[in-house]
Amino acid sequence: MKNEKYMSSGGLAFTEEKDMKKLSKMAEKGWVLHSFAPLGYKLRKSNPRHVVYSLDYHDVAKEDLEDYYDIFRAGGWQPVCSEGNMHIFSAPPGTKPIYTDGATRLEKYKRARKLLSKVTLILFAFTALCFLVNFLFIQDYTGLAGVISYIVQTLAIALFLPSLMTWAAFEVRIRRMASDLKHE
Incomplete structure (x- = not known):
């Protein structure tokens, strides 16, 4: 599909920060993160956006997922995608980081x-x-x-x-x- 693109990952344990920066640069070009994909991410064509991405590892029961997301929304972070215990959030640049210490x-x-x-x-x-x-x-x-x-x-x-x-x-x-x- 012309509205979808695959972006490989260097492996989150190895290149988490690099992946998040690369996803931000892709969003500026109009390719926003949609979901995890095997060994990478699925991006969708959209209007260019200035966002930063951040990853959280947390094992959350399905019934508690919305409450978990609400905690991040309160800090200005929007849930983008989750897979297992990995959750990626986005926010406008300048938003207080999820992890500050x-x-x-x-x-x-x-x-x-x-x-x-x-x-x-x-x-x-x-x-x-x-x-x-x-x-x-x-x-x-x-x-x-x-x-x-x-x-x-x-x-x-x-x-x-x-x-x-x-x-x-x-x-x-x-x-x-x-x-x-x-x-x-």
Whole structure:
């Protein structure tokens, strides 16, 4: 569609600030954020807007989502899109930032890490199980069972490694922020 455009993400754990700035620049060109998309964002054609975007990580029950959004609306931030525990808001430039101090930003990333830790642990267990099954039961990868086992093991690794890298990025960010807060 000519009214929709895809914008890739560098991975929010790695390039959150860069992504939010790039989304703001796209809005100035008339492409506003509509929703999350696989490995990026879906933008829609609109009138050019001067907005800033901000991301919050918070696990909110569906029935509590409007109350959660109302808290941000009170601060001048409009909800744009949500996916799982990730929520992007927009506001006019100059609006007071969602996170104004290091301690609250640190809590934001701790919330993100908590959920990601569970996902990473599950993917690790699944990957380890695949390796164990292959080691104990699959002697030959030429038969149907071997080929299927190999494919499942490869998919498990393909899911686990990015999850582990993302978790590690959050962990490094959290440790740096905590260290910076101690030295303030």
